[in-house]
Amino acid sequence: MELSLTDVIGIFGVGIIVFAYILLQMEKMDPKALTFSVLNSLGAFLIIVSLLYEWNFASFLMEFIWLLISLYGVLKYFKSRSIAAVNDGKED
Template identity: 40%
Template sequence: MSSMFWHDWAGLVGVALVLVAFFLLQAHKLSGQGYTYQVMNLLGAFGILLSLIFGMFNLSAFVQELAWFLISVYGIVRGVRARKAVVPPAV
């Protein structure tokens, strides 16, 4: 394992984040609409993308992780907009 590069570690951390987020979702410990779940998926996909870009490139895995990343961005933006819509202005 000593011959692993930084991008290999980024990929492993990314995989761990995505899997832990999914497990916590299934265990009802996280909400699919919550920031924690979305950010874990975003950072996980980013780590995996780094490992694919700087390591052994795989087009199908890259497309999947890019989609995962973009869907996470969408979920975060949607959540921010929804929270702003329900917060009454301060008087």
């Protein structure tokens, strides 16, 4: 079996998501950390790229939802930092 470049991209995306999940379960990563959401976003994006070449609607839907949820986590992280910075400024 020969792997195409898009297969390798998708497999790399799966590896990133699995790596983030392993670190989470080993308590080496905080689920609220930016890194966790970024790794999940990147992994889902890479899987979506591979699915554009080997279409599977169910897998695409799953990864698209995974990507949206992960991007929500990224936005939530930056929003909480911005609120914290505003609150820190009020205490002066």
